Amino acid sequence: MSGDRRPCIRARACLLLVVAAVACAALASGAAAVARAPAPLPQAVTEAPHYPPTPAELFGPLFVAVQSTSVFPDNKTFADATPQAAPPQILAQYRERQPQTPEALRSFVQAHFTLPGEAATSTVVPAASDITAHIDALWPLLTRETPTAPRWSSLLPLPRPYVVPGGRFREIYYWDSYFTMLGLIESRRADLVRSMTEDFAYLIDSYGHVPNGTRSYYLSRSQPPVFYLMVGLLDEADPAASFARFLPQLRREYAFWMRGAEGLAPGSARARVVRMPDGSILNRYWDDRDTPRDESYREDTELARRSGRNAAQLFRDLRAAAESGWDFSSRWLADARTLATIDTTDIVPVDLNSLLFGLEQAIGAGCARARDATCAREFSRRAQLRHAAIDRYLWDEPRGAYLDYERRKGLPVRRLSAATLYPLFAGVSSEAQEQRVASVVKSDLLRTGGIVTTLLQSGEQWDAPNGWAPLQWIAVAGLRRYHDARLAETIACRWMVNVMQVYRASGKLVEKYDVIATDRAGGGGEYPTQDGFGWTNGVMRKLMVLYPTDAARAGAVRCPDIEDVTP
Numbered sequence: 001m002s003g004d005r006r007p008c009i010r011a012r013a014c015l016l017l018v019v020a021a022v023a024c025a026a027l028a029s030g031a032a033a034v035a036r037a038p039a040p041l042p043q044a045v046t047e048a049p050h051y052p053p054t055p056a057e058l059f060g061p062l063f064v065a066v067q068s069t070s071v072f073p074d075n076k077t078f079a080d081a082t083p084q085a086a087p088p089q090i091l092a093q094y095r096e097r098q099p100q101t102p103e104a105l106r107s108f109v110q111a112h113f114t115l116p117g118e119a120a121t122s123t124v125v126p127a128a129s130d131i132t133a134h135i136d137a138l139w140p141l142l143t144r145e146t147p148t149a150p151r152w153s154s155l156l157p158l159p160r161p162y163v164v165p166g167g168r169f170r171e172i173y174y175w176d177s178y179f180t181m182l183g184l185i186e187s188r189r190a191d192l193v194r195s196m197t198e199d200f201a202y203l204i205d206s207y208g209h210v211p212n213g214t215r216s217y218y219l220s221r222s223q224p225p226v227f228y229l230m231v232g233l234l235d236e237a238d239p240a241a242s243f244a245r246f247l248p249q250l251r252r253e254y255a256f257w258m259r260g261a262e263g264l265a266p267g268s269a270r271a272r273v274v275r276m277p278d279g280s281i282l283n284r285y286w287d288d289r290d291t292p293r294d295e296s297y298r299e300d301t302e303l304a305r306r307s308g309r310n311a312a313q314l315f316r317d318l319r320a321a322a323e324s325g326w327d328f329s330s331r332w333l334a335d336a337r338t339l340a341t342i343d344t345t346d347i348v349p350v351d352l353n354s355l356l357f358g359l360e361q362a363i364g365a366g367c368a369r370a371r372d373a374t375c376a377r378e379f380s381r382r383a384q385l386r387h388a389a390i391d392r393y394l395w396d397e398p399r400g401a402y403l404d405y406e407r408r409k410g411l412p413v414r415r416l417s418a419a420t421l422y423p424l425f426a427g428v429s430s431e432a433q434e435q436r437v438a439s440v441v442k443s444d445l446l447r448t449g450g451i452v453t454t455l456l457q458s459g460e461q462w463d464a465p466n467g468w469a470p471l472q473w474i475a476v477a478g479l480r481r482y483h484d485a486r487l488a489e490t491i492a493c494r495w496m497v498n499v500m501q502v503y504r505a506s507g508k509l510v511e512k513y514d515v516i517a518t519d520r521a522g523g524g525g526e527y528p529t530q531d532g533f534g535w536t537n538g539v540m541r542k543l544m545v546l547y548p549t550d551a552a553r554a555g556a557v558r559c560p561d562i563e564d565v566t567p
Contacts, residue, residue, distance in 0.1 A: 052219075054216045055154050056294050059090070061094070065099075075294075076295040079217060079295045082150045082152070085112065087152055139192070154216045158202065159198070159199065164532075167511075179539050183539065183540065183541030185233065186541045197233075201249040204227070205248075207219060215294075223325050224351060225355050240366060243366030245366075247366040247370060258273060280385060284349065317343055329458075329462030349419065350390070353389075356386065401436070402437065404417075416454070417453060418451050418475065420440065421437065421478045421479075426478075447467070447516050449497070449498035449514065451491055452466070452467055453466050465522070467515035469511075469538070470539065475488070493559035495515075496550060497518075497553070498513050502519060509537055
């Protein structure tokens with residue numbers, strides 16, 4: 001299937017314009033063109049979702065001992081280990097032997113578990129002068145097939161092949177995968193784009209949502225809802241046909257995000273839903289658990305001890321930030337500096353609500369194509385209501401930017417971040433709003449190496465000086481949607497030069513970059529910077545196709561000034 005590819009010559013930013021037009025046309029004329037159907041999806045669970053137990057639940061005191069005593073530098077190692085016998089049998093031997101020291105615990109774990117290795121990364125592929133060939137050679141190394149998972153393992157099986165990010169990230173991740181798919185298309189791997197989309201549909205059918213990643217300990221949360229964007233990639237010439245094909249999964253994911261909305265009083269919140277003071281509905285990040293994360297158990301419990309806060313609420317806020325994908329950032333910190341002040345669940349975020357606006361439009365377009373006029377009208381209404389609520393609560397007129405909203409204080413969070421570009425990406429902004437956002441981007445967020453994540457240097461990885469591939473794509477695609485060609489190309493050029501310079505120095509593509517000092521990987525966060533790296537590969541590959549002249553200059557010291565770029 002790798003040769004059966006429809007050329008992708010248009011930016012993703014145009015997709016929802018097509019969606020809106022298709023929805024209107026289908027409602028008006030009753031047209032119902034049907035795209036060539038892919039192979040049927042695998043059979044999925046139809047009863048109430050059953051979540052397999054996490055390693056913490058399976059191994060209780062052993063899990064706590066291993067994770068608390070730094071047996072492994074990265075807590076994810078033990079969370080991903082495969083038991084060699086039934087958990088009760090291993091626990092019985094643990095109680096009998098009672099290993100106490102880190103060395104004794106390590107020996108016990110090595111005797112009773114198979115430890116995971118890291119995903120293949122760019123260190124396996126010799127650095128080539130042609131970064132395009134290098135990226136294309138990485139996809140097979142990052143591709144996995146796990147139709148079954150080892151018994152008692154935390155891994156969740158998937159029916160079809162998929163691409164992992166790399167490094168410690170050995171499983172598929174939700175929002176990462178959309179940005180990876182952008183590059184897979186340009187690498188003529190439409191087969192993987194389709195199989196990964198169908199894997200995500202399978203997860204929705206099986207569990208009611210797409211988990212953060214395919215581990216049992218990720219099932220209590222999701223990540224930014226980009227499944228509709230993946231579905232749109234399957235037929236960029238006619239995305240409504242794809243939306244109609246995956247309509248059951250799109251609607252079920254939407255129901256997951258909206259669970260708890262019924263009967264919710266103004267000014268209150270339940271799960272991922274926030275009823276604003278005027279009665280409108282917006283959403284927040286959340287996690288169904290309020291315990292330490294399996295993969296970061298030691299960090300979470302130590303932070304709880306230091307903070308003096310209610311531990312359950314702290315754990316919930318840490319987990320909710322992980323659902324956002326921005327784990328961690330000053331966006332979620334009450335004092336903008338200290339992780340112990342994290343209050344993610346009190347924040348109504350602009351990125352999440354922009355994506356849910358896009359999901360509502362996609363469902364409406366799919367319903368229109370399926371000739372379900374009632375559904376199409378309902379989701380058009382929902383999108384209009386969300387649009388109005390975003391304008392009322394998340395647009396900051398004095399700043400000329402979209403900002404997060406602190407629901408308990410009833411005030412904007414007056415800290416600018418690259419999330420301000422999401423309403424452009426999803427088509428929420430008016431032309432006037434886009435122009436003001438673009439001005440703020442040029443003055444505050446645009447740096448030598450691309451778009452900086454926030455303006456604050458907190459030591460967290462989703463803050464300055466770091467830039468991330470997905471945020472560069474959101475910026476470029478959003479600006480292209482509003483025909484702001486000069487700024488979009490400037491961002492793309494600066495990012496490509498930055499990535500290329502690090503690649504030439506190290507032979508690697510990494511998960512994040514310093515966009516202020518440039519020429520080096522980003523830092524901060526809970527773990528060392530990883531290489532590989534799925535979404536960097538994907539966005540770089542896509543931008544090099546969109547901007548071949550700038551890609552050719554990627555060895556230059558600097559890109560042209562904005563005013564020198566041809567619109």
